[in-house]
Amino acid sequence: MAxxxxxxxxxxxxxxxxxxxxxxxxxxxxxxxxxVLFVAxxxxxxxxxxxxxxxxxxxxxxxxxxxxxxxxxRLFTDGPVLKSFGVTLGMALAIxxxxxxIGLGLAVLVNQRKLVWVRTLFRTAFYLPLLASxxxxxxxxxxxxxxxxxxxxxxxxxxxxxNVPWLTSGFGAAATIVLIAVWQQIGxxxxxxxxxxxxxxxxxxxxxxxxxxxxxxxxxxxxxPLISPTILFAAVVALINAMQLFDQPYIMxxxxxxxxxxxxxxxxxxxxxxxxxxxxxxxxxxxxxxxILVITGLQFLAAxxxxxxx
Amino acid sequence: xTESTGTLARIGRITGVAVLVIAxxxxxxxxxxxxxxxxxxxxxAFSNPPQWIPLHPxxxxxxxxxxxxxxxxxxxxxxxxxxxxxxGQTVTCTLSGYAFAMVSFPGRSVIFGIFLATMMxxxxxxxxxxxxxxxxxxxxxxxxxxxxxxxxxxxxTFLMRQYFMQMPRELGEAARIDGAGHFQTFLMIxxxxxxxxxxxxxxxxxxxxxxxxYRPLIFLQxxxxxxxxxxxxxLQGNLGTGSISVVLAGVVLAILPSVLLFIFAQRYFIAGIxxxxxx
Numbered sequence: 001m002a003x004x005x006x007x008x009x010x011x012x013x014x015x016x017x018x019x020x021x022x023x024x025x026x027x028x029x030x031x032x033x034x035x036v037l038f039v040a041x042x043x044x045x046x047x048x049x050x051x052x053x054x055x056x057x058x059x060x061x062x063x064x065x066x067x068x069x070x071x072x073x074r075l076f077t078d079g080p081v082l083k084s085f086g087v088t089l090g091m092a093l094a095i096x097x098x099x100x101x102i103g104l105g106l107a108v109l110v111n112q113r114k115l116v117w118v119r120t121l122f123r124t125a126f127y128l129p130l131l132a133s134x135x136x137x138x139x140x141x142x143x144x145x146x147x148x149x150x151x152x153x154x155x156x157x158x159x160x161x162x163n164v165p166w167l168t169s170g171f172g173a174a175a176t177i178v179l180i181a182v183w184q185q186i187g188x189x190x191x192x193x194x195x196x197x198x199x200x201x202x203x204x205x206x207x208x209x210x211x212x213x214x215x216x217x218x219x220x221x222x223x224x225p226l227i228s229p230t231i232l233f234a235a236v237v238a239l240i241n242a243m244q245l246f247d248q249p250y251i252m253x254x255x256x257x258x259x260x261x262x263x264x265x266x267x268x269x270x271x272x273x274x275x276x277x278x279x280x281x282x283x284x285x286x287x288x289x290x291x292i293l294v295i296t297g298l299q300f301l302a303a304x305x306x307x308x309x310x
Numbered sequence: 311x312t313e314s315t316g317t318l319a320r321i322g323r324i325t326g327v328a329v330l331v332i333a334x335x336x337x338x339x340x341x342x343x344x345x346x347x348x349x350x351x352x353x354x355a356f357s358n359p360p361q362w363i364p365l366h367p368x369x370x371x372x373x374x375x376x377x378x379x380x381x382x383x384x385x386x387x388x389x390x391x392x393x394x395x396x397x398g399q400t401v402t403c404t405l406s407g408y409a410f411a412m413v414s415f416p417g418r419s420v421i422f423g424i425f426l427a428t429m430m431x432x433x434x435x436x437x438x439x440x441x442x443x444x445x446x447x448x449x450x451x452x453x454x455x456x457x458x459x460x461x462x463x464x465x466x467t468f469l470m471r472q473y474f475m476q477m478p479r480e481l482g483e484a485a486r487i488d489g490a491g492h493f494q495t496f497l498m499i500x501x502x503x504x505x506x507x508x509x510x511x512x513x514x515x516x517x518x519x520x521x522x523x524y525r526p527l528i529f530l531q532x533x534x535x536x537x538x539x540x541x542x543x544x545l546q547g548n549l550g551t552g553s554i555s556v557v558l559a560g561v562v563l564a565i566l567p568s569v570l571l572f573i574f575a576q577r578y579f580i581a582g583i584x585x586x587x588x589x
Contacts, residue, residue, distance in 0.1 A: 021414075027492040028415030035406035036421065038462025042440055043428040049439035060442070106333055109326045125334040127579070128341060131568040133521030135539035136561045139546050140344045143356075143554055151343060154358040183337070188583060195584045215322065244434045247523045251543055265434050272438050273528055282438050289435040
């Protein structure tokens with residue numbers, strides 16, 4: 001009976017199928033139309049335009065002037081811009097390493113808790129900072145890490161530690177911004193790793209326990225290899241984000257003191273939107289994009305050896 | 311089991327809990343300080359030790375923040391901008407996600423491939439051309455510029471497509487036999503089942519665009535058009551370090567909607583994070 005209805009249905013679909021496949025194509029194009037339009041105008045075309053603009057000199061008002069590779073030549077001899085790439089790379093690597101290790105550590109610890117409400121409690125605690133905007137975080141963290149009146153230095157003073165120049169020394173500012181970014185972003189890696197640890201099959205863990213593997217052995221030999229694809233994903237996403245670090249240094253230190261926290265995106269903002277050098281700004285953007293692609297590629301290359309796919 | 315391994319395990323367990331509690335305190339401390347300091351009088355706001363428990367809460371800062379800056383206006387702008395993006399992307403991504411998953415048309419995989427490729431491109435590397443296009447459209451310094459340039463999303467399309475791919479095709483075929491049109495089949499059967507994916511996308515977009523600072527900084531010039539994060543940073547600049555409790559009251563007001571949403575829809579936030587990992 002069921003087979004008969006299926007056959008009938010198939011026959012009907014076939015019969016209607018031919019003339020309506022044209023209609024189906026039209027329907028498909030209509031459905032993707034809006035998305036294609038907006039993604040094309042505001043993402044796809046700008047990628048090409050960004051590359052194109054990088055070969056021009058343009059101040060938005062007058063006509064663009066073709067200058068060949070001049071912007072790139074300038075970039076590779078522009079000390080402050082080159083330094084901003086170093087600053088960004090250093091801060092981004094620090095953020096990613098801390099975010100992954102702390103996030104993984106906390107996820108492993110929370111996963112050992114058996115009570116669901118306890119897990120929910122910690123998850124909420126680690127997720128809350130992610131709900132605040134980076135602008136809001138930069139504002140209150142700026143107060144907390146204030147040299148003279150900040151709460152952090154107040155508590156350090158109690159056991160006799162003298163005031164730390166959190167945001168007023170070069171290394172201090174970079175390190176503090178890294179810590180603040182990690183503080184806010186930790187919920188992202190934490191939630192990912194908790195979900196992924198939950199999916200490790202319990203029979204595998206039980207087998208390990210029967211074979212006498214201790215907690216650390218189970219963690220490094222079984223759990224981490226099994227969730228390594230998630231670790232790779234987290235590393236890639238965290239790095240792409242960290243390479244675009246802008247809000248916190250822009251709001252808290254304006255890239256200073258000196259140029260200690262002037263990231264590539266701050267340089268690009270200054271050259272592009274404050275000095276109205278759209279061509280040069282685009283060249284910086286393209287080199288940043290290339291740097292991100294290269295690092296992501298390296299991550300995937302390293303993953304070929306380290307990531308375990310089931 | 312010997313007694314020493316039992317003790318060792320207990321020490322390990324206690325250390326683990328201690329680490330978690332300390333980490334939670336570090337995560338929550340700055341937020342708690344922000345809330346309690348916003349309830350102190352402006353005069354004592356920056357005096358230490360901080361007041362962790364507001365015994366005598368002073369709500370005057372919440373009134374003052376409305377007097378000092380047009381925070382009502384910022385709030386309104388943020389609601390409009392975020393709301394329109396959430397609704398707009400829900401429509402565009404549901405439509406295109408369904409088509410890429412369920413409808414066959416020529417060039418489907420090529421176009422979808424281009425979508426996936428654009429998903430990887432960071433916003434900051436294309437912001438200059440986007441700004442130029444906004445200018446050509448005559449939307450400079452308009453909150454609408456934030457909306458229009460965010461109406462399409464490759465990631466949102468991908469998210470919806472993944473969800474539609476899991477749905478049984480037989481339902482649609484049955485409906486077609488019963489005489490339903492293509493769009494009717496989509497709307498009456500599949501879109502109705504896509505609730506959880508739509509909720510995930512909407513919440514991801516809400517929390518992302520509500521908090522956005524970079525595009526507003528570049529697209530907007532006049533204070534009347536500012537969204538909350540941009541307006542708050544301006545407020546901080548205007549006041550200097552004079553009365554931080556007023557600034558912090560503004561910060562609390564800005565964070566509150568996200569926190570409320572999180573309390574009621576926590577699982578969609580979590581789904582949003584883990585959805586990305588499945589690609």
